[in-house]
Amino acid sequence: QxxxxxxxxxxxxxxxxxxxxxxxxxxxxxxxAWFRQAPGKxxxxxxxxxxxxxxxxxxxxxxGRFTISGDNAKNTVYLQMDSLKPEDTAVxxxxxxxxxxxxxxxxxxxxxxxxxxxxxxxS
Numbered sequence: 001q002x003x004x005x006x007x008x009x010x011x012x013x014x015x016x017x018x019x020x021x022x023x024x025x026x027x028x029x030x031x032x033a034w035f036r037q038a039p040g041k042x043x044x045x046x047x048x049x050x051x052x053x054x055x056x057x058x059x060x061x062x063x064g065r066f067t068i069s070g071d072n073a074k075n076t077v078y079l080q081m082d083s084l085k086p087e088d089t090a091v092x093x094x095x096x097x098x099x100x101x102x103x104x105x106x107x108x109x110x111x112x113x114x115x116x117x118x119x120x121x122x123s
Contacts, residue, residue: 001025004094007117010084014121018079020094020114027112028052028072031100034079035107036090036119045105046092049077057104062088084121091116 006018018034034046047058047068056068067080077094095110103109 002094002114004114004117007119009120012123014084015082020077022075027096030096031104032077032096036092038090043107048104086121086123089121091118
Protein backbone atom coordinates (compact mmCIF):
# COMPACT_ATOMS: atom_id res chain seq x y z
CA GLN A 1 0.00 0.00 0.00
CA UNK A 2 3.05 2.26 0.31
CA UNK A 3 5.57 2.19 -2.50
CA UNK A 4 8.86 4.03 -2.01
CA UNK A 5 11.06 4.93 -4.96
CA UNK A 6 13.70 7.38 -6.09
CA UNK A 7 16.78 6.08 -4.34
CA UNK A 8 20.12 5.78 -6.04
CA UNK A 9 23.80 6.62 -5.98
CA UNK A 10 24.81 10.27 -5.72
CA UNK A 11 27.96 12.17 -4.88
CA UNK A 12 28.29 14.16 -1.68
CA UNK A 13 26.67 17.54 -2.08
CA UNK A 14 24.16 16.22 -4.58
CA UNK A 15 20.40 15.83 -4.40
CA UNK A 16 17.78 13.13 -4.68
CA UNK A 17 14.02 13.11 -4.41
CA UNK A 18 12.27 10.13 -2.91
CA UNK A 19 8.61 9.37 -3.55
CA UNK A 20 6.14 7.38 -1.49
CA UNK A 21 3.01 6.48 -3.41
CA UNK A 22 0.04 5.31 -1.39
CA UNK A 23 -2.66 3.05 -2.75
CA UNK A 24 -5.56 1.04 -1.46
CA UNK A 25 -6.67 3.60 1.07
CA UNK A 26 -6.50 7.33 1.68
CA UNK A 27 -3.55 8.28 3.81
CA UNK A 28 -4.12 12.02 3.54
CA UNK A 29 -5.45 12.26 7.09
CA UNK A 30 -2.63 10.21 8.59
CA UNK A 31 0.76 11.43 9.67
CA UNK A 32 3.31 10.13 7.21
CA ALA A 33 7.01 9.93 7.75
CA TRP A 34 10.33 8.92 6.35
CA PHE A 35 12.73 6.78 8.33
CA ARG A 36 16.13 5.45 7.40
CA GLN A 37 18.30 2.59 8.48
CA ALA A 38 22.00 2.22 7.86
CA PRO A 39 23.78 -1.13 8.22
CA GLY A 40 24.31 -1.99 11.87
CA LYS A 41 22.29 0.96 13.10
CA UNK A 42 18.81 1.45 14.46
CA UNK A 43 16.04 2.84 12.31
CA UNK A 44 16.18 6.62 12.47
CA UNK A 45 13.31 9.03 12.04
CA UNK A 46 13.97 11.57 9.27
CA UNK A 47 10.85 13.66 8.71
CA UNK A 48 7.09 13.79 9.23
CA UNK A 49 4.19 15.47 7.48
CA UNK A 50 0.55 15.81 8.36
CA UNK A 51 -0.93 16.77 5.04
CA UNK A 52 -4.30 17.84 6.41
CA UNK A 53 -2.64 20.72 8.29
CA UNK A 54 0.66 21.14 6.50
CA UNK A 55 2.60 20.48 9.69
CA UNK A 56 6.10 19.12 9.13
CA UNK A 57 9.03 18.27 11.36
CA UNK A 58 12.55 16.98 10.83
CA UNK A 59 15.23 15.10 12.61
CA UNK A 60 18.18 17.20 13.72
CA UNK A 61 20.58 15.45 11.35
CA UNK A 62 18.60 16.47 8.24
CA UNK A 63 16.95 19.73 9.26
CA GLY A 64 17.73 22.45 6.75
CA ARG A 65 18.81 19.96 4.07
CA PHE A 66 15.74 17.77 3.55
CA THR A 67 12.19 18.83 2.74
CA ILE A 68 9.10 16.67 3.09
CA SER A 69 6.01 17.47 1.06
CA GLY A 70 2.82 15.86 -0.11
CA ASP A 71 0.52 15.81 -3.12
CA ASN A 72 -2.99 14.83 -2.07
CA ALA A 73 -4.20 14.47 -5.65
CA LYS A 74 -1.52 11.86 -6.29
CA ASN A 75 -1.67 10.44 -2.75
CA THR A 76 2.09 10.74 -2.71
CA VAL A 77 4.62 12.06 -0.21
CA TYR A 78 8.06 13.26 -1.27
CA LEU A 79 11.39 13.72 0.44
CA GLN A 80 13.65 16.20 -1.29
CA MET A 81 17.20 15.60 -0.10
CA ASP A 82 19.79 18.28 -0.79
CA SER A 83 23.40 18.72 0.28
CA LEU A 84 23.67 15.00 0.77
CA LYS A 85 26.45 13.60 2.93
CA PRO A 86 28.00 10.12 3.06
CA GLU A 87 26.37 9.64 6.45
CA ASP A 88 22.97 9.93 4.76
CA THR A 89 23.63 6.54 3.17
CA ALA A 90 20.85 4.18 4.26
CA VAL A 91 17.71 2.39 3.21
CA UNK A 92 14.89 4.91 3.37
CA UNK A 93 11.39 3.83 4.34
CA UNK A 94 8.11 5.69 4.20
CA UNK A 95 5.46 5.04 6.81
CA UNK A 96 1.94 6.05 7.75
CA UNK A 97 0.28 5.91 11.14
CA UNK A 98 -3.38 5.93 12.09
CA UNK A 99 -2.66 7.69 15.32
CA UNK A 100 0.86 8.77 16.19
CA UNK A 101 0.06 11.72 18.41
CA UNK A 102 3.18 13.35 19.78
CA UNK A 103 5.18 10.16 19.24
CA UNK A 104 5.56 10.68 15.50
CA UNK A 105 9.32 10.20 15.63
CA UNK A 106 8.98 6.65 16.96
CA UNK A 107 8.87 3.83 14.44
CA UNK A 108 6.47 1.86 16.65
CA UNK A 109 3.86 4.58 16.13
CA UNK A 110 3.43 3.69 12.46
CA UNK A 111 1.12 1.02 11.08
CA UNK A 112 2.00 0.93 7.39
CA UNK A 113 5.45 0.73 5.84
CA UNK A 114 6.85 0.86 2.34
CA UNK A 115 9.47 -1.59 1.16
CA UNK A 116 12.45 0.78 1.35
CA UNK A 117 14.67 2.40 -1.22
CA UNK A 118 18.47 2.50 -1.07
CA UNK A 119 20.27 5.84 -0.98
CA UNK A 120 24.03 5.77 -1.32
CA UNK A 121 26.11 8.93 -1.05
CA UNK A 122 29.72 8.67 -2.15
CA SER A 123 32.44 10.93 -0.80
